[in-house]
Amino acid sequence: MSDVRDALTRVHREEWARVVATLAKRFGNLDTAEDAAAEAFATAAERWPSEGVPPAPGAWLTTTATRKAIDRIRRESTRDARHREAMLVYDTTTEPLGAIDDDRLRLIFVCCHPALAMESRVALTLRMVGGLSVSEIGRAFLVQDTTMGARITRAKAKIAAAGIPFRSPGADDLPARVSGVLAVLFLIFNEGYLASGSDAPPVREELTSEAIRLARLLRELLPANGEVTGMLALMLLVEARRPARVSAAGELVPLAEQDRALWDAELIAEGHALVRERLASGLAPGRYQLLAAVNAVHTDGASTDWTQVVALYDQLVRLDPSPIVRLNRAVAVGECDGPELGLALIDELTGELGGYHPFHAARAQVLTRLGRDSEARAALDAAIALAENAAEVAYLRSRRAGLG
Template sequence: MTPSDAAPRGPATGGGAASDRLLERTVREESARIVAALTRSFGSLDIAEEAVAEAVVEALHEWRTRGVPPNAGAWLTRAARNNAVDRLRRERRYRDKLALLSTDPAEAPLADADIDERIPLLFGCCHPALSPEAQLALTLRAVCGLTTAQIARATLTPESTVAQRIVRAKRKIGAAGIPLRIPDPSERVARLDLVLAVVSVMYSEAHLTPERDAAADRDVAEDALWLAGVVVAALPQEAEAHGLLALLLFHRAREGARAVDGELVLLPDQDRSRWDAAITARAHAALVRAARLRHPGRWQLHAAIAACHSDAATWAETDWLQLLTLYDMLLAYDASPVVRLNRAVALAAVEGPAAALAEIDVLEPRLHDYRLWHAVRAHVLRELGRDVEALAADLSALELTANLAERRIIESRLRR
């Protein structure tokens, strides 16, 4: 059933490509709200998410043929609600929910009218009872509205595996009674960090698409930035939310210099005049807002490290001592092997490649299958004049790299 079956339409506008663009924007802005509202009304994330997905398909066909309705968000909400009602009627085990069907989810009272409905949904998708892989897949599906195929491409995972993760995660949420709510203050810090980590992974995954050039998956990257902004808007007193937004904005500002004519340009070689000054200013402003809240954390320190790179006119003018100090501070919040690997790069600039190599080699048991561990090690070995070992490290990095642009960079080093 579509909204045209239940309510008159206003004057239609647009069609074809224009309607598709509006639908894409509407899905991004409204789908998570609708999923959250339907889940609250019908008690099932599975029903809510499938109802919205069906409504999007209906909109794609109807908006192209009949034009865009005056209120696209309301149309999608009504279509999704009708789909949920139809499904509940077909599934007799949900008959006890039929008393709720006369209530429009858009008009249902919120526990807190000031909270964006997408935030409780996001916390539910990122519940610690779910695996990290399931958290990411479910967030991309339920909150961002990506299809299973899009998620598979973004996460370098077979489509069937993604589908299984989503189904199992939704079943677990239902079976365990995982609530879609913002956690109490006592547990919010840890849970928020998990949410922010998933958003960060979303942004990173957008740059790792295999068999492609250096251009990122802009849809996934923009969704991650959008989601970081949604969290900040809903939880403005959470310093770490501002910190993550600042970090992603610093990275977004570099995109014009990072990918040039399909080729990947590493940070030392980037033309910094191509960095987006306006986005960089937004990143600095977000970091300042985080600092004013006086609750330091790892995302703010990651952002401060990105800001330090941003402040340097050239790679050679980078304040490496400040960077090393920031990494030392970060270890108190995040002592992961990847952070320690990044710290080793700063250590090489301050104390020399020999000191850095000693730190890098300690990480081998945990990072042996990580392409960047081999790539960084190759660079340091080359600085020490150990070219044969550097060649072997670059070959190992090449074997572990699927992205075409990254492979071309390593291959060029091997040729030299």
């Protein structure tokens, strides 16, 4: 034991400054470096007496301290911490990008490099800039944490192997990157609109507000881009309903049951004006413009015109035939043409969306309308088992209790 204490004392005296300097250089933060080094030496004091002093104690401490620092950064919830991590990974300093004066928007453009596959660039940017965890990103893409972690790791490896230059793009480069930027903002907004994890508040206003702020800046930068305008309109119309989305009891309130008097009339008016602007352009709408139009229908008048919603989803599914879009269309068809047809369309997606809780919740809704309560209970049980958002789980359990 005395040998271990002597070794720790000697290593602490010889290696402390070197470990701290190494981490400070890598992470750009002296406080993080010193805290991580202290944690590493504390770990050594716990483990070395039983495991023995490693052959290269200085290297062991540096490696352990590095891991502690990375863990510390990952635990931080602020997006500013993600900025520092992003700069660490890319090892670059961002040059000013013309009209983009906002650091975060500039960094998103930097990270959405067209040399990476779209899913990889979006996932990597969400992780490094958006402040989302690997689990949150995985749920957004409907894949396992391990799959998403591997995807992000491969993207980093490609950056390193190919020597991809992560520098500020010029104005001519923006069109090739804007689709990735829109996808990033959309997923950040979605995570705020309805948090996917059980360890976060049901609605994360800081994420929705930041996504809207960046969307406004993006529209100032690219005012003629219809999808940018559509994205902003979509966010405004969804955010307008936030005050009515969670009850005082902490349950999610579905659209049809929301108190429309609580909706933000100014945001709705602004969103509708943007949708009308795009319609007046006469140009074929893209994905985000169609989603904005769907939400404009939802927020126009005292109730939803489901015939219009189905017509819009008919257009959208031709552009984006993803299973989630088809699920939303099936729900709209069920509202418009009856629950039997809606259920038939939903059941076609069982193989693709069996692990997606809104799929089971949607099935439960139409099964309840059809009076098939035992099947509805089973569907709600499946949805509850998969859902993590506290308000959503509370709502699903309330529905389940109502069926006996």
